[in-house]
Each structure stands twice: as structure tokens, then as C-alpha cells.
Amino acid sequence: MKQEYNFSRRFFLKTSSALGALAFIPKGVKAFYEEVKNFIVPKKEQLPLTVSINKKSYAIKADTRTTLLDLLREDLNLTGAKKGCDHGQCGACTVHIDGERALSCLTLAAMVPGKEVTTIEGLANGDKLHPMQEAFIECDGFQCGYCTPGQIMSAVACVKEGHTKSVAEIKEFMSGNLCRCGAYNGIVESIQKVAAK
Amino acid sequence: MGFFDEPFDLMTPPEGRVEGVAKVTGSGKYAAEYKVNGLCHAVLVGSTIAAGTILNINTSNAKQVAGVLGVITHLEKPVVPGMADEEKIKEARFGLPVFHTDKVYFKGQPIALVIAETLEDATYAASLVSAEYREDAKTVDFNGTLGFVSLTPAGKDRGDITALNSAAHSIEAEYNIKAEVHNPMEMHATIAEWTADDKLKLFDKNQGVNNVQRTFAKLFNIPVNHIEVISEFVGGGFGSGLRVWPHALACIMAAKLVKRPVKLMLTRPQMFYSVGYRPASWQKIKLGANADGKFIGIHHQAKNGTSVYENFNEGITRVTRLIYNFDNLKAEAATVPLNLSTPTWMRGPGDCTGDFAIESAIDELSYKLNIDPVALRMKNLALEKNPETGLPWSTNYINECIEKGAQMISWKDRKAAHSQNIEGDWNIGYGMAVGAWNAGRGNASAGIQMQKDGSITVQTAMTDIGTGTGISMQNIAHETTGISKSKIKIELGNSNLPPAPSQGGSNGLSSIGGAVVAAVNALKLKLAEHAALQNEAYKNVAAADILLSDKGISLKTANSQFFISYASLWEKNKLGILEVEASSGPGAERQKYAFCSSAAHFCKVRVNRKTGKVKIERLVTVSDGGKIISEKAAANQMSGAAVGGIGMALMEEQATDERLGTLVGNDFAGYHFPVNADAPIIEVAFINKPDPNINPQGSKGLGEVGIIGTAAAIANAIYNATGKRLRDLPITPDKVLLG
Known part of the structure; x- marks a missing residue:
């Protein structure tokens, strides 16, 4: 086949x-x-896949052309990861794959079996928001909210990576996540807040 | 003191937007994210030429692809009554008559739509559609074409512009700004579902659900209330959602064709030619002053690009009539048709463009006069009345904005002459500019539903595109009712809710605020009506005398024994959910006063002499938006607008290729707007004095003034740093080096 x-x-x-x-x-x-x-040009082909998303296992049949982003949004109704460009240029689709930030629009669904994918929907601990989610609310780190899940997934990784020593460093390591509303003040403040904890 | 007077905020959760949790958890649903049974996907096919006629379209290959459900072209399509013939198309004023013409006006114009089971199927099949054309002459070159159109008067002349000839000092210069694209992070998307032959349900990205409703009611000849538009979460707009665009119509046609709900999301490249943009512009300014710096007059000429199938006039010279006293004024304008899609309003439309030229010219004049740019502006501001209409300003604190901004950035550190502040390879400079915007207000409605436990839901059809409409409605409802914020729910962005104007032109909060106040008053009166059955003191009381709390109703003038709890009110009157709806809008105050929002922008830049790189070290924005309803959201708006201003000043440019008649770099690799590292922490302050006449809450719109003047402040700072007067935006490093 x-x-x-x-x-x-x-x-x-x-x-x-x-x-x-x-x-x-x-x-x-x-x-x-x-x-x-x-x-x-390859014709449609379906692949049976088992993927683990937010610690839940999904046995699915996916089009070989399907990106992880479209799998999440169109097939699994996990619409927290956003499509802002579909070209790896905006960061709105950022998720964690095995704990590292990754662009789900540049990842084919067929690449993730055996890996653990975490999306914004899996960040909170039950009803308890992740500290970064809380900080984004308190610091008003968003306006329209569309880039926000990607910002938060990157922000969590940014803190984990230790790139929070200065405003300039945070800004540099958050520059893969575009925000057209320009809510960068609040985004930086949120990260500083969490990093200080 | 009764218990109902106790502080209410004990139970208030941490301060944040009403939709905050939905946004940070990803649970808020944007247009393309609703789960709809039987949903299929549509992908647009664009023309590959910029001008001409479609001779034939080959859709057979696409139709053979597994999963394809249908293809729409101008030759095979479902009926749209409002576009049945040429006459109707004209009447509809929809803009591009998508799939109703064989003419091609710009490259990328939709010529076909493929509908398929999955996005992948539709995308693949769309790639197989091809067309043959007869090509016509075309142009996408604004600067090369603008010489062929003549200027016509833009408004009445003031005084006599020949007075400029006797000015002690004058500036005459030309300014060019490249086209900019809104590019909200959420790409425009629609899910269309015909729930009956004449009933339509839309999940749609826009800035005004009622506008979408009206547009399609007309096109499909069905009653307005047969169309439901849901736009609860809108991923940014900046003006791109103020019109109804062809892709939304295409999606509705697709749903009609395949008799299933259809989703259409534009791709990012399609976003550059499908939902408007700020057109390229050319301006010429002649500005003169007498020896002590009093302005004598201004001659402002402006041209902007438009499409060949519609005329879009930016209104670039409007702001010329707003900020300063010019006894002599002449304004002229023209539009330049190009083979591009139609431009539209983008944040600070017209004014943002015109203001760049005026504020650059004033800065240039200040060096000639040897007067500080701050002092020169102070001398010439129209602080008493609107110089155009002669009406006194209701409030105008633009002078206070300037004073506060100068203090915040430490303007005294600026060197009066250019190129005096040097650190290694870097030249440091300070610049400033001001902006103003006619502050409007529209008719809006709001509803309130109250439950027995005293919790309320405040509703409006208005969208919240990220500006903070929701939290501002909550704040106003909280302040006027005394009910805790935790007991105030907000519902918006749905055409089934009380109608409201589109959210644009800084009119959103100004309009809806009054409606919320009106609805609160209606609620108070309705509660009093029921309370009167228990206590006569409530008979015929005025809304202003009624106090509400989390627990119940009481009277301002009476003592606490008149308190009636909601619980007993509900029981005695056998109430279910208490509902009120009220409208509010501008009135006679508009004949008595003029209204404006204003802002002053101050900037400190570093310019690298070797690379031409401009680094914004500090950016201060102080604005007069009347009373600030939600400080955090308002500050966010202003800092975001400043970031947009950095983009306009330094990087945003929709490049075109004249030979191919195409846009160049229509994605985020080719079109740059500021990333986090491109902006400093923006410093924001407000004058925060209520305007007593504009609306009940005293707030004036902020969205536009945040960006009007920013680009000029940056360009003026670059001049102060380097002595290079750069009049063409964006100021990219090459321009700095060659300037």
C-alpha cells in the first residue's frame, strides 16, 4: 500500500x-x-494512528497530509491551538511535544505517535489554572485572545528554558509568537511574574 | 447603615477580563471553531492574472478528487437574488461581485470555490482548478500612476491659502506611505448553515453582527431576523471586519449548493487581498508660520490607492481640520485606481496617514523657527473649539497630554539641534507628535436579565474584538447597580441579542456604555414597579433614587427599612427571569458641542549609523479618552496601538510587483509587523477626566488615537538623532543609510 x-x-x-x-x-x-x-501529487491516504494528547490516547485514522494542528482543530475539537498562518511564521499553533515547544502547523499528525503532545487544553490541572494562565489574566496579557494559547505555551517553555533574566531576553525568546493587538507589555509582565515565583 | 451598604467586593475574583478564563484555556470559540454536524470545507481558488476576462475554467480535474462535493464558479453557482443582474449588483453595493462576473480586477480574485469533505481534500482539489484568460492592461504601481489623476477639493477652503506666500517660514514637502495590511491573528472565517430554505446561521469573524445580518438579508432576499450571526470571540479586526467580504458570501453560496454546513477560512496569503488594507498614499504639505511660530495656514494634498471596481477615499485630509488653528486652509484629494482588491478602514483610517505628514512638517518647521516642537504645538492647538465647525469642544485635554508626555519621557534631555547625542555607533534622538480623532457615538441597545439570586446578565449584539467591551460593560453595570462583578455575566457578539453598531472608529464603548446605563435604569424602574406592590414608597420613584445591591432593592432617600430583598420580591410577585432592554444614542449635545479624543506620543530612538537600524528605546503615549472605564484594558489598547505605530513607522509595507501585477511577500515572512523584541515596554498614561456630554459614562473612544501620531513621533526622533528627515514610510534601514 x-x-x-x-x-x-x-x-x-x-x-x-x-x-x-x-x-x-x-x-x-x-x-x-x-x-x-x-x-x-500524493492522493488521499488514511493512516491508522495512535496519538497521545494531554495524556489521553486517541486511536484515529488520519489523512497522511493532515498536520497536527488540523488534527487537533478539525478532528479532535481541540481548538485551543490556533491557526494564524499555517506556515510556522506566527506561533499561534504552539504546543508542547515531549515538553518542548513545537509548531503544530509544521508537524504532520503522522509524526507524533509515541510522543506526548500537550495543548493549552491540557495545561491547567483540573479546574486549577496553570500559574502562567493566571498571570495572563491578571496582567491582561492579551486582547483578542487568538494568539494567547500559543503565547502561553511558549511562555511556559520560556520560563522552563530559563530565558527570563531580563525584559530583553524574554522579548527575544517570545518573538516567535506574534501578537497583532500588540499586547506585548502584558505578555512580558506575565512571564516575569511567573519566573519570579 | 443597612447590610446592603456593606462593601461588595469581598467576593470579587482577581481582576481580569470577563472572558479571561476562556481565552487563556483555549475554550473560547472563534468563528471557525464551532462543532457543527455534517460540516464540510471550502477552499477558494484565485485568479492568476491581475486584469482581464475569464475565457474558461477547468473544474473537471477538481471534481474527480475523492471527497469533493461541489465546485462554484461564475458559470455554475446557486442563485443569489441580490446579484441577479447588473442593476441589482450595483444596488447591493457589496463590492466585488464574487462569482457573478467573468471580469478579473486583481490577482487572487476568487474565480472558483471547491467544497469537499475535508480541508485536505478541498485544498488539493482547489489546486487542480485552472482557467484561461484574455489579459488586459493592468497596473499595481501606486506611485507610478498617481500622476494621472487630478486632485479635487476635499471640503471647503478656509480663508485664503495665498496668505502662505507671505509666511516668514514655510515647509513644502511630499510624503509617501506604503500600503499596510490589518492582518489580525485570526484569519477571517465563516461557517454557514442553511437551517431552512430561508433561514441562515453564520459563525463569522466580523466587527458588527448586525451589519452582516443586514447585508445577507438583502442579498438573499430574506428577513433580517432569519439570519443569525454568532461572533462571540473575534481574533482581532483593526477595521478588516467592518465590511462583509466576498469569502463570506462564497461560503453561504457553498452551503446552499451542497445543502450542508460549510466552513471557509482564508489562508494567510489570501488575507492580504481579501479583507481590505490601508491603501498606499501620497501627500504634499505646504505649511507656513510667522516669525514667532503662529501658523498662517496649510495646503494639504493627498492621494490614496483604490481598486478599479470600487472607489475608496481614505479621508486623509480630515485630520488637518481638527487639531490646530489654521486660519487659511486648503485641502485636496484624489484616489488612484489600481488592479488590487479594494482597501478599507484600518486603525486610525485617514487621520493616521494625514497626521504623519502634518506632524512631520510641523517638526521640520520647529527646527527652522528654532522653537521647541512642544512649544510650537502648544502655541497653535485649537483648544477652545473645533476649528472646522466652530462648536466648542465638550472636552479637549490634548495640551495636558503633551505636558504629561513631555514630563514622562524627560523631554528636557532632548538636544535642540540634531545629531548631538552620540554613543558609539548609535545616535540618540527624541521626537514627539500628537493625534486627534472625532469622538463619535452611535445608537445601541443592551438587555439585562436578572435572576432571583440578584445575579444579572448584560447583553448586546456588539462584538468584543479584544478592546475590552465585555469588561467595560461589566464595570459600568457594576458601578451603576452596585451588584458585585462576580454576579454580572456578559453576553455579546450574537445577532439575537439587542442590536448595536459595528465596533469601529473608536465608537464601541462610547455607544454601548450609554445602552448599559439605560438598561440598568430600566431594570431599576422595573424592580421598583414590583417593589411598589410591597411598599408604596417605591411608587413613581426615579431611577436615580433607586439603589440596588447583591441582596435587594432600596431607596437612596429613605432609610433601610424600605429594603426589599430580591428573594422576597421574586416570591411575592412570582417572578421568573426579569428582563429589560433599552436603547441609547447621541442627541442634542451633538449640536452644542464638538467631541474629540486626543493623544500625545513621545519617542526616544537609537539609530545605528553603520547599519541604519532604528531601535525604539522608549515610547510614551498619553491620551485623553475621557473617563477610563477599564484601566488595564484601556492601557493595553494604547500600548497595542503604539506597537502598531512602530510597525507603520519602521516595517509595514505591502510590496507589489508591477510586471506581474501581484503582491509580493504576502505572508509573515514577507510582511513584517512588530514582534515582541521590536517594541520596548510601552509607557501609557491617561488624563482620565470624564467628558460630561458625550455619553452617560463620560468615556471617549481610544482605539484610533493610540496610533494617530506614533509614526510621526518616531520619524521626528530619527531626525533629532541623525539630521535625516525621512518622509517615506516605512523607514527601513536602507532609507536611514541613504537618507
Whole structure:
């Protein structure tokens, strides 16, 4: 099942050079490119996966093209991880994989079996908020709240990594999480508060 | 003293926003996050050319993909009555008649929509749609095109601008600002579900649910109340959610076609050409003063980009008429059609752009006059009345903003001449600028539901895009009822709730605050009506004389024996949930007074002489927003706006490629706005004096003034540091080095 596609690296290189050779007749290139694309773009394939998210095990069938982010949001109704760019440029989808911060939009679902994924939904201890969540409320570390779960997941890791020695250091190590509302004052203050504990 | 007079805040939980827990735990649901049975996914296909006609579209490959449920194009689509013919399209004023034309006006314009079982299926199938076009001439080059359009008067002339010819000192200069894109962190998304042939339910990202409701009621020719719009959590807007955009219509059409609920979330690249942007602009200012610094007049000319299918005028010269006394004033404007999508309002629309030019010119003039920029502004501020209408300001503390800001940043440390403050490779400089915004208010409604235990739910259709509408409503309800915050629930962002205006133009709190006060008064009167059956003293009392608490009702003027607990009131009158609704809006005060919010921005920069890097070391923002209802949320608004101002000043630029007619760098790698490390800790202060006339709570809107003037303060600081007068935004390191 897995090796159903019978194209090879050699085929790909050949078609690439053919594309180059045909560059002077745009229409031909286009038609040819369409054919090549139709042939080499992987079709839908479902994989049985067992993933552990927030210490809960899920036995699922996932599209091989599905990112961890889309698995969480579309299939498991865990919408705390946000889609802000889907390109690893904004940090809104930050989760922890085996305790390290990771971008779930750049992680395929098929990559996480055997690993422990923690999302914002798994950060609180039952009804008791994580100190970082409390700090974000107290310091008003958000406005619209869309980047907030990613900020908090990064903030927790930032403290754990020990990157909280100065405002400048916190700012540097939180710069992978964009906030268009510009709530950076409160985000930094929240992290300082938790780091001081 | 009765027990109901006891302090109420013993039980108050730690201070925070009403929706705080939902936001920090990820449980708050944004538009694309609702679980809807039978949901399928739609993905838009954009045109690959910038201008022309679609000759044919090949959707057959896409349709063969497993999981695909349907494809919409201008050739095959469900009926939208409001777009049935050319006439109706014009009448609808919807903007781009998506899927109702074979014309292409900009690159990326939706030409097809693929609906499939999963997002992956739809995304893949969308990649297989192709089209053939006949291409027309196009342009996306604002600066190359602006010479072809002529200026026309923007408002009435004041005095005679030829007076400038006799000015002792004058400045004449041009200013260019690149297009900026809102880019709220949540990409616009809609889930559309037809619950009956003529009933529509939408989970949608927007800044005004009633506006969405009205728009689609008209397009689909169904009653307004047949459309339910739910926008409880909105991941930022900055103006992009003030219009209803083509993708939302596309999603509704898709739901009609496949007879299932459909979700459509724009991709980040699509966000750059689907939901508006601040258009590129050109300005020319001629400003003159007499020898002691009194302004003689100003000639302000401005042009902004627009699309070829709609005209969007930014109103860049509006702010010219607002802040200073110019006895002689002439303003002219024009729009420049380009093969780009239609721009729209973005935070501080028009004013933010115009203010950059004016405040830069004033700073430049101050060096010529050898007068401190603070003193020069103080000399010319229109503090008594609106210079345009002649109406006296209800309140205007812009002078106090300036004084406080100067003190906070220690303005006296600024060197009067440029390039005098040097540390190694770094030049240090100080700059300042002011901004103002016409403070508005709209008609809004709010409802209150009260339970037997004295807890209340305050409701409105207004959204909370992150500005703190919810906590501000809670604060106002708490202050006017005396009921503990922990017993006040807020419900908003749903068209089933009492109607409210869209949340934009700094009108949100100004409008809804009055409605909450009105609803509280209605609640008091209703409770008194019931109480009168138990105690005659409550007959015909005025709302102002009625006191509420967590426990019950009493009268201000009477002693505590008139206290009636909610419990007994509810039992005696056999009450269920007590409901009231009230509206409030502007009135005769608008004929008597002029209203404005204002701010002063002060900046200390470091500019590296070798790399051209500009580092904002300090940024101080002091604003007059009347009474501050929620200090933390308001300060957050202002510091966030300042961060936006840093973006406008130093990095935000929607680049275009004229040859391909396309946007360049339409993602977060190609379009930069400030990350955490790009901004210092922003220093925020308020004058915090209530405006007695604007609304019952005395607050003036803040969202816009936070960014109006920031960019000029930064540019002026760069001049003070380096002697380089940079009039084109964004001021990237190359401009600093070559300037």
C-alpha cells in the first residue's frame, strides 16, 4: 500500500529538466505541468494512528497530509491551538511535544505517535489554572485572545528554558509568537511574574 | 447603615477580563471553531492574472478528487437574488461581485470555490482548478500612476491659502506611505448553515453582527431576523471586519449548493487581498508660520490607492481640520485606481496617514523657527473649539497630554539641534507628535436579565474584538447597580441579542456604555414597579433614587427599612427571569458641542549609523479618552496601538510587483509587523477626566488615537538623532543609510 506511487527521484529529475526545456512554449509547459502534477501529487491516504494528547490516547485514522494542528482543530475539537498562518511564521499553533515547544502547523499528525503532545487544553490541572494562565489574566496579557494559547505555551517553555533574566531576553525568546493587538507589555509582565515565583 | 451598604467586593475574583478564563484555556470559540454536524470545507481558488476576462475554467480535474462535493464558479453557482443582474449588483453595493462576473480586477480574485469533505481534500482539489484568460492592461504601481489623476477639493477652503506666500517660514514637502495590511491573528472565517430554505446561521469573524445580518438579508432576499450571526470571540479586526467580504458570501453560496454546513477560512496569503488594507498614499504639505511660530495656514494634498471596481477615499485630509488653528486652509484629494482588491478602514483610517505628514512638517518647521516642537504645538492647538465647525469642544485635554508626555519621557534631555547625542555607533534622538480623532457615538441597545439570586446578565449584539467591551460593560453595570462583578455575566457578539453598531472608529464603548446605563435604569424602574406592590414608597420613584445591591432593592432617600430583598420580591410577585432592554444614542449635545479624543506620543530612538537600524528605546503615549472605564484594558489598547505605530513607522509595507501585477511577500515572512523584541515596554498614561456630554459614562473612544501620531513621533526622533528627515514610510534601514 505504502509504495503505490511508482515514480522515482530519477523520474522527478527528468520531468524537471523537461519542464525547463519546454519553458519557451508556455502553453505546452502548463499542460505538461498539470499532467505531471496530477501524477506525482500524493492522493488521499488514511493512516491508522495512535496519538497521545494531554495524556489521553486517541486511536484515529488520519489523512497522511493532515498536520497536527488540523488534527487537533478539525478532528479532535481541540481548538485551543490556533491557526494564524499555517506556515510556522506566527506561533499561534504552539504546543508542547515531549515538553518542548513545537509548531503544530509544521508537524504532520503522522509524526507524533509515541510522543506526548500537550495543548493549552491540557495545561491547567483540573479546574486549577496553570500559574502562567493566571498571570495572563491578571496582567491582561492579551486582547483578542487568538494568539494567547500559543503565547502561553511558549511562555511556559520560556520560563522552563530559563530565558527570563531580563525584559530583553524574554522579548527575544517570545518573538516567535506574534501578537497583532500588540499586547506585548502584558505578555512580558506575565512571564516575569511567573519566573519570579 | 443597612447590610446592603456593606462593601461588595469581598467576593470579587482577581481582576481580569470577563472572558479571561476562556481565552487563556483555549475554550473560547472563534468563528471557525464551532462543532457543527455534517460540516464540510471550502477552499477558494484565485485568479492568476491581475486584469482581464475569464475565457474558461477547468473544474473537471477538481471534481474527480475523492471527497469533493461541489465546485462554484461564475458559470455554475446557486442563485443569489441580490446579484441577479447588473442593476441589482450595483444596488447591493457589496463590492466585488464574487462569482457573478467573468471580469478579473486583481490577482487572487476568487474565480472558483471547491467544497469537499475535508480541508485536505478541498485544498488539493482547489489546486487542480485552472482557467484561461484574455489579459488586459493592468497596473499595481501606486506611485507610478498617481500622476494621472487630478486632485479635487476635499471640503471647503478656509480663508485664503495665498496668505502662505507671505509666511516668514514655510515647509513644502511630499510624503509617501506604503500600503499596510490589518492582518489580525485570526484569519477571517465563516461557517454557514442553511437551517431552512430561508433561514441562515453564520459563525463569522466580523466587527458588527448586525451589519452582516443586514447585508445577507438583502442579498438573499430574506428577513433580517432569519439570519443569525454568532461572533462571540473575534481574533482581532483593526477595521478588516467592518465590511462583509466576498469569502463570506462564497461560503453561504457553498452551503446552499451542497445543502450542508460549510466552513471557509482564508489562508494567510489570501488575507492580504481579501479583507481590505490601508491603501498606499501620497501627500504634499505646504505649511507656513510667522516669525514667532503662529501658523498662517496649510495646503494639504493627498492621494490614496483604490481598486478599479470600487472607489475608496481614505479621508486623509480630515485630520488637518481638527487639531490646530489654521486660519487659511486648503485641502485636496484624489484616489488612484489600481488592479488590487479594494482597501478599507484600518486603525486610525485617514487621520493616521494625514497626521504623519502634518506632524512631520510641523517638526521640520520647529527646527527652522528654532522653537521647541512642544512649544510650537502648544502655541497653535485649537483648544477652545473645533476649528472646522466652530462648536466648542465638550472636552479637549490634548495640551495636558503633551505636558504629561513631555514630563514622562524627560523631554528636557532632548538636544535642540540634531545629531548631538552620540554613543558609539548609535545616535540618540527624541521626537514627539500628537493625534486627534472625532469622538463619535452611535445608537445601541443592551438587555439585562436578572435572576432571583440578584445575579444579572448584560447583553448586546456588539462584538468584543479584544478592546475590552465585555469588561467595560461589566464595570459600568457594576458601578451603576452596585451588584458585585462576580454576579454580572456578559453576553455579546450574537445577532439575537439587542442590536448595536459595528465596533469601529473608536465608537464601541462610547455607544454601548450609554445602552448599559439605560438598561440598568430600566431594570431599576422595573424592580421598583414590583417593589411598589410591597411598599408604596417605591411608587413613581426615579431611577436615580433607586439603589440596588447583591441582596435587594432600596431607596437612596429613605432609610433601610424600605429594603426589599430580591428573594422576597421574586416570591411575592412570582417572578421568573426579569428582563429589560433599552436603547441609547447621541442627541442634542451633538449640536452644542464638538467631541474629540486626543493623544500625545513621545519617542526616544537609537539609530545605528553603520547599519541604519532604528531601535525604539522608549515610547510614551498619553491620551485623553475621557473617563477610563477599564484601566488595564484601556492601557493595553494604547500600548497595542503604539506597537502598531512602530510597525507603520519602521516595517509595514505591502510590496507589489508591477510586471506581474501581484503582491509580493504576502505572508509573515514577507510582511513584517512588530514582534515582541521590536517594541520596548510601552509607557501609557491617561488624563482620565470624564467628558460630561458625550455619553452617560463620560468615556471617549481610544482605539484610533493610540496610533494617530506614533509614526510621526518616531520619524521626528530619527531626525533629532541623525539630521535625516525621512518622509517615506516605512523607514527601513536602507532609507536611514541613504537618507
